[in-house]
Amino acid sequence: MFTRIGTAALRSCFRQSFSRKFASTENLLVDLYRKEGALDTVTVSLALNDLRDGGIRKTDKRLLPLLERLVHAQENENGQMSAEEFEKLLNCTNLELAYKAFQKQLIIPDFQGFRAEVTDIFEGVRENREGNIATYIPDLAKVDPDLWAAAICSVDGQRLALGDSAKRFSVQSAGKCLNYAIALDSVSSDVVHKYIGLEQSGKEFNAITLNEEGRPHNPMINSGSLVLCSLLERGRSVSDKLDFVRSQYERLCGGESVGTNSSTYSSEKETGHRNYAIGHLLQDSGAFPADGPPLGEILDFYFHLCSIEITADTGAVIAATLANGGICPTTGEKVLSALAVRNTLSLMFSCGLYDYSGQWAFAVGLPAKSGVSGCILVVVPNKMGLCLMSPRLEEHGNSVRGIDFAKRLADKYNLHQFDLSGKDYKREIEEEAN
Known part of the structure; x- marks a missing residue:
């Protein structure tokens, strides 16, 4: 294929x-x-x-x-x-x-056949109505739980959008991988990892805890993202920092629309008590840089980043830019360095789906990052990027339909990164059983 x-x-x-x-x-x-x-x-x-x-x-x-x-x-x-x-x-x-x-020589040569098969998977997943929407953020509690979107962009810029792919949603924690990648290029990996670890936390994404060195476990959880917010564009106002990050998002998606939702931001700020607690723990532990901004500004910037809005269609291009080594497929612009992409994909693979990350790596085997809005960004290196959006979440905070779709797609096309043979193991097992 x-x-x-x-x-x-x-x-x-x-x-x-x-x-x-x-x-x-x-x-x-x-x-x-x-x-x-x-x-x-x-x-x-x-x-x-x-x-x-x-x-x-x-x-x-x-x-x-x-x-x-x-x-x-x-x-x-x-x-x-x-x-x-x-x-x-x-x-x-x-x-x-x-x-x-x-001449049908793009990365997905039989795109019509691919479209038909992916559409079948999409419609099959639609029947999955398990899980519940996130209600602890009031603005997310208002979202239609039956929203369902899947979008794909190949590294050659081939596009497929299904369902509610034009519906805007806040990136929430799905943006953490992008903020990390941006920080790696604008701040440097050495500086970032002076303050943030590289391991799974083994705890909930919003746990009020640090590692043995008094640092966040990784940049894909709330504590790590808060420290990133203290490192990005130091010395600039929150609005200037937000403009910078949004401009980078826009480059990642080839100039497509990236917005912010003031209602979501207000909702986050008014009810983010656990994030305030994590911030105070970080401050008390000396986890922020000594010359960083005040805690209030760090938290404000963090809430703004969670409130950035995209569509699934746009998110697929962003994921495809990561799949393409930092070069946006729809513009050809080099947005991120190869090293930033490599490090980002590594942590997405090991830490991208909260406490479900190990199961995801085992079953799907692809770098991904989820958010409690129901978004999952999935990267198939050198092939394509996906953005899946469905607000019903499983117990760890990941989209139920998104996980279901990714599993079916990975099985269908043998996309698991460690499936080096290209064999259809599922079919082999079924044949042996018969």
């Missing part, structure tokens, strides 16, 4: 060979869509359908001039375009991407 993605060196070799090949066959794509019986005319609808079926949207920024002109010709020019103009458009766009998309 998936095309293997090579190393940077292999990609460089591909670009060189591609340039040599295409220099002698520059009209290959034009030939694909020439109208039968009219060699000087291209049938636009065929080209648009192939892009759509391959997971490329009409709004894809990387091919936007080509896409806008094709759409205009389809709507206003009887779906026809001269072969000469089509060739000129191709030569003025991301030719390598266009070639791979039209």
Whole structure:
């Protein structure tokens, strides 16, 4: 189902060979869509359908001039375009991407088949109504418990969105992995881990406890995130810090909409008594940097970060940026360093789903980070990113449907990071039993 993605060196070799090949066959794509019986005319609808079926949207920024002109010709020019103009458009766009998309050589070559199978999984999971919404944050208690969204973005920018994928929600703790990655690049790993550990806590994500060294166990729980808030953009106001982090989120998702919810922020601030207690413990233990901001500012910044809003569709691009080594698939911009991504994925794998992290690593085997809003960001390295959203939570604070979907998808496509053989073990067991 998936095309293997090579190393940077292999990609460089591909670009060189591609340039040599295409220099002698520059009209290959034009030939694909020439109208039968009219060699000087291209049938636009065929080209648009192939892009759509391959997971490329009409709004894809990387091919936007080509896409806008094709759409205009389809709507206003009887779906026809001269072969000469089509060739000129191709030569003025991301030719390598266009070639791979039209020739079905993207990371998910059979995207139509993939879409159908993932949709079946999505609808099957919809029937799972176990779990309860988080009520200890008043604003989350108002959310429709039946919301269900799943979105996928491949490292080549192929997009799939199902259910309530355009519905906005607060990232809550799902944003902790992103804040950590941003801090690794803006502050440095050495500084971050001078104050924050690397191990699972073995306790609830909001436990009022520290490790034996008097530090938070890891950056994926509340105590660790509070210390991160004391390190990020030191010396700047809370509003400036929030603007900085939001701008980084926007780069991670290719410029798609990232907002903040003032109602959620107020709700967090008014009822976050446990976070206040954790903050005082951190302060009393000397866990914050000596030259850091006052505790009140740290907590205020933390509540703002929990209240950042995205959609599942946007979250999938963010996860795909992590899957793509820090390069946003929809823009090609390098947002995070490879080291920041590696360290972030490592801790997402070991600590990303609270006290369920060990079971998740065993059953799904992919880096992920959840939040009590019902969001789970899932990363399939070198292949794709997912954002799953359903507010009904299991006992540890993770989305029930999100876990169910991820398990089924990982089983379907052998996505577990330690399944090195590519075998379908589930089928083997069933065959042996029969």
